[in-house]
Amino acid sequence: MRPLSTDSIENIIRKFHIGEGNHSYQTFGSGHINDTFLVSVIHSEAPGKGKYLLQRINHEVFRDVKGLMQNMHLVTTHLRHKLSETKDGQFTTVSIIPTLDGELFYMDETGNYWRMQTFIPNSITYDTVQSEDQAFEAGYAFGKFQLLLRDMPVSKLTTTIPDFHNMAFRFRNFAKALERDAVGRKASVSEQIAFAIDKKQSMLDLYAHVSRGDVPIRITHNDTKFNNVLLDQDTQRAICIIDLDTVMPGAAWYDFGDSVRTIINTAEEDEKDPGQVEINMDYFEAFTRGYLQETYSLLTDLELEHMAFSSHYMTFIMGLRFLTDYLEGDVYYKTKHKHHNLQRV
Ligand code: GN1
Ligand code: MG
16 A cells, blocks of 8 residues: 555545535555554534544455445445434444445545544543443344344345455465465564364354355444444443445454454453453353344344354454464554564454
């Protein structure tokens, strides 16, 4: 990705329909892929409403930006419609702010893709769960997301990253990275490699259910980290699911499992001291209660049967991807230092 210049961001903000007024911006968030800026329109007549998120979409990762934005448009439109029907408390959705030309994104002269969306006022995210109530709220929010999208035809969405949670595909990439050992790190991670190989078959077995069509393909979020749930700053209730980049056809296991990965971990994803990484089963229980409260009626027996194992599956697949990227020399995820990807494993 090309570097960003201050000058260009100013110009890019002006391409979007965010109304009159001066603005300021600052970098924002902790995503591993895109670049995010919080844009504030100064002197806006409606306080709190003058905030937006501008993002440069990493098109090396998201090869089909048009498909991605179309998915996001369809899903947010559907959610908005459903929420207006149900008047379900404070739960809301982000909205895409179109360009002045009415497009869903803007491509600059250097070939970078940009999008603007609303910033939900009075909201907060956390990287780690602080209480059982928060774990419940996250379960409720991802469950609600699944429930609200149940009547939207899956075929409307494009698979923007093929094989995203396909374990067989991830193992093939891992094998290639081992074979190449591009930066000579293989010998230093033999323990992690042995662990991955040891778990391989049980992981492939779960994926086989997906590839055989034993479980329904639903509209899933596919990146259900706890910090993708917005909580209301005052009430601490879940109010919105964000980061819709990877919304596409998938298995319910992907969303449940990836949430559990971050929700029951008492430490951050990149904690360097494995001694700090503990599992909080009370959070697991609270999260599951929230999730099933919304989704129990729509899940099949087979989905329910392997729901708990999906937490292993998704935690494992993320570890495998971080390890693969470490072996490849940190070419995919943003890293802040040499062993960052390894700390995430
Ligand atoms: C990436 O960029 P971010 O933080 O939203 C990744 C997810 C991983 C996550 C790990 C497109 O998400 O799959 O779970 O990092 N997204 C992509 O924190 O690869
Ligand atoms: Mg994401």
